Amino acid sequence: MSAPVTGQGGEEPGETPAPSAPAARRDPSRRALLGAGGAGLAALAAGFAGGFGAARAQGAPPATDDGHVVPFRGARQAGIVTPAQDRLHFAAFDLTTSSRDDVVDLLRRWSLAAERMTRGLPAGELGPVGGAYDAPPDDTGEAQELRPGNLTITFGFGPSLFGGGDIGPDRFGLAARRPNALADLPHFPGDTLEAARCGGDLMVQACSDDPQIAVHAVRNLARLAFGTAQVRWSQLGYGRTSRTSSAQATPRNLFGFKDGTANLLAEDTAALDEHVWVAPGDDPAASWLAGGSYLVARRIRMTIETWDRSSLREQESVVGRTKGTGAPLSGGQEATEPDFTRTGNDGRPLIDPDSHVALAHPTANGGVRMLRRGYNYTDGSDGLGRLDAGLFFLAFVRDPVRQFVPMQNALAKNDLMSEYLRHTGSGVWAVPPGLADGADYVGQALFES
Secondary structure, three states: OOOOOOOOEOOOOOOOOOOOOHHHOOOOOHHHHHHHOHHHHHHHHHHOOOOHHHHHOOOOOOOOOOOOOOOOEOOOOOOOOOOOOOEEEEEEEEEOOOOHHHHHHHHHHHHHHHHHHHOOOOOOOOOOOOOOOOOOOOOOOOOOOOOOOOOEEEEEEOHHHHOOOOOOOOOOOOHHHOOOOOOOOOOOOOOOOOHHHEOOOEEEEEEEOOHHHHHHHHHHHHHHOOOOEEEEEEEEEEEEOOOOOOOOOOOEOOOOOEOOEOOOOOOOHHHHHHHOOOOOOOOHHHHHHOOOEEEEEEEEEEOHHHHHOOOHHHHHHHHOEOOOOOOEOOOOOOOOOOOOOOEOOOOOEOOOOOOHHHHHOHHHOOOOOOEEOOEEEEEEEOOOOOEEEEEEEEEEEOOHHHHHHHHHHHHHHHOHHHHHEEEEEEEEEEEOOOEOOOOOOOOHHHHHO
């Protein structure tokens, strides 16, 4: 492989509550919220100019506070340690402008729309049906009647936004502010990357309990970007493949194994400080990133049909854990720490040294860890009738060069699981800290400090 596909991770009983059936919903819906403000919005429509300035003049949108809202503002961006929702819409964008002011304007409009949508409101003040009859609505409308759905929207900046050196031209005067650790990932052994699934100036990760809410969010951000940025590539995901909270149970990946047993959790604040959050002194040239993180994305296709013809013994040997309980092959329960020194009657290690668990374990990687937040994906079948399915690997780290690159090199060279995996997409982005009260847009410190 490969980025860690199954890890030492698993979930426990408790987990994220499933979305309620529409008929049983008693909390305020998006339509109800829109209707409540309908009179005011109708009056507003006559004078609405459609720009950010007009929208800002209306002030912050009211909070729905229905128990399914994840605050957009805070010290960190939501969607990192937030309890992983079940659905994902990820998109990478290319900027089509050479104007720094255009980029700032887009981030302002995106931040405003994102804050509204995470509260269960339409992307724009007028909503899908409240504007001029002969003008495009400022919201696409498919999320009407739906709850906020614990929507989180997370933004990131790719190396190509900054340029400089071998990366490309410095289009926006940001090259001197590019973090040292923000560079395109190297080519790993076995990579079969598709250029159309790699890179991107900007990144948006939308997660929700409801796939339509996540899709609605990215669709409206793409609509707002028209003329300034366009989608380079995107990925839908379902069935989270890790847990990010002790209240969540361990999910299973498409190989049928529990995934993410030993993932970093929101409650592990000391470990998050050590492995996920960029500290103020990490990179003096990129002080704007302090409190943020880096996101590594890898689209990993699983050769499902080959795996399904493998014996259970082979599958468990490759993973290093049992398929039933997720316990390490050295014994114990799911949460038991693997014993890589324990041998069987034949004198051989019970956990193969080249198994995925052995190679991905922190003891094999200088103690480094990552906060994984991946999703399963299924994009139909290829021309030979094989499933185009696998893992959309997402991991937040404090330093991708020190944490992800060496681990991925080791896995790609030796992991027994590599036989069943193909890496087809890749990217890395700097994820700025959250939007503080009074700030106008995500990444403001990068452009204005």
